[in-house]
Amino acid sequence: MPSIIIDGRTIQCREGIPVLRAALEAGMDIPHYCYHPGLSIVASCRLCLMEMKAPDPKTREPVWSPKLIPSCQTPVKDGMEVRFNSEGVWNNQQHVMEYYLLNHPLDCPVCDKAGECHLQDYTEDYGPATSRMVEEKHKNPKKDIGPNTLLYADRCVMCTRCVRFTREVSGDAQLAVVDRGNRAEIDVFPGEPLDNPLQGNVVDLCPVGALLDKGFLFKQRVWELRSRDSVCPGCARGCTTHIDYSETSGQIKRIRPRFNEKVNHWWMCDEGRFGWTHVHNRQRLSQPRLRDPGAERQLRWEELPALLTQRFGAAAKADRGTGTAVVLSPHLACEEAWLLAKFMRKIAPQATLVGGYLPVTGQDQKFPAGFVILSEKAPNRRGIERIITAAGGPQMRWDEFISAAGAGRFSAAYVTGGYPASWVSASAAAALARVGLLVMHDLFTSALTDAAAIVLPASTWAEREGCFVNVDGLVQAFERAIPPLEGVKTEGQFFAELAGESGLYRARKIREKMSAQLAEFGSPFVPAKEPAHAH
8 A cells, every 4th residue: 555644644544545535534634625536637726735845956955845745636756745734725714715705695694505505615624714705696597497406507617427427427418617717617418407316415525505405405413404314215225224213203304314325325316315205104104093883993003912812723733734925025124024023923934925016117327436226116125035044934925915805815914114115016906805814014004004904004214124135136224214103113112023033123132132143133234334524
């Protein structure tokens, strides 16, 4: 590994990376706008300039270069010495910041970026304390540039991150720099909105408040948000994310990508970014219910373990368990599926374990930088398959199960759902209506909940903790962000009680028990964190 000296400090760094990246990885706070490790380097913002020692052309002795050099564009070389703590560098930073502030509006009190804005931060740290500008500031109009994004061009610092993203990552070049010199600005092409499947990333990339998410606009100050590490349930890719939520309201406010070098890097698709509104849908199920012939009543969670044990036990005794099934949805966490399978195997050792319905939409979408949106719209098929295989005994696919149920083979079935949208086909509903004891555990009413003897309300992934296994077999844990809907018990807690586990459900403790048989669950993959001062 190369060894370089930055401000008198010797650091080890990776071969070939820019000096700026090496400094950031060493924990140094170097101001920058245009540089991003996932995009090409343009060295246009001029904030990261440094002094570097180089051989004097006459004496060949190392001397400090007379001109400042962009650290984002200079690769590390073993033995090189640079400095950011010098009067020349500080003067440059102050003058560059003064230039950025010339026409920048004082919108901080109403700007959504306030609190995480690098113009605010750098003005505080490097910029001038007062403005010498006496002329009226130039104001660009605010524009609606797409279904999810607004452009406030008067806040733009022309870092061109968004432009490079649409060229290099999404591949559609929907954003461009128009005009030249001091008239240059970011814009879309006439009649062409910013609507590509990855467009939400340009809001994350923008270091100031120029590009804004319509859905988050004026919803919450960022310093009032709390964040939890999660995994996107939108498809089998398993992009890692941050769920930003309000502790006061218990509601999700936005979802952002979390860096993961093995999966999504710095990006996520709009389907995952905006696909959480079902979490707060008022039509969600919220109370367990029992339907006996001629009567229907609300159940208490406390009476359910005994009731389910008694009824499934009776069904298993009547047919030696061969007519009993449990459907493990690919929206269940691995820990939850393991607990439910454990419960069912205890009551009915010959019960059939079924992999739940797998939604597939269209074709995989591939983008120039390697990002992929998968057509398989379920986060944990691989994990469910591992749980079912490890449990042994009779097993079925969803289509096989529906055919068998339609033929009258099953007298009792526990079906888990958790899908964000309607998923039950008419043929599946008709087949499962023939099951004598049908327990439906789902988010919303459907033909299956109408036919079920017992209906249980489910919780969403944002209200639970556990792990998913993605399409590449990577085990990734996610945290609970918000409390479940009032009246709803999380699947993990409920299944733990069914399986005879004592105490409060903790996914980590269940994984420790699972790892005795399934070693991969002993240590889920944890992505490396980006440097603290990188953005």
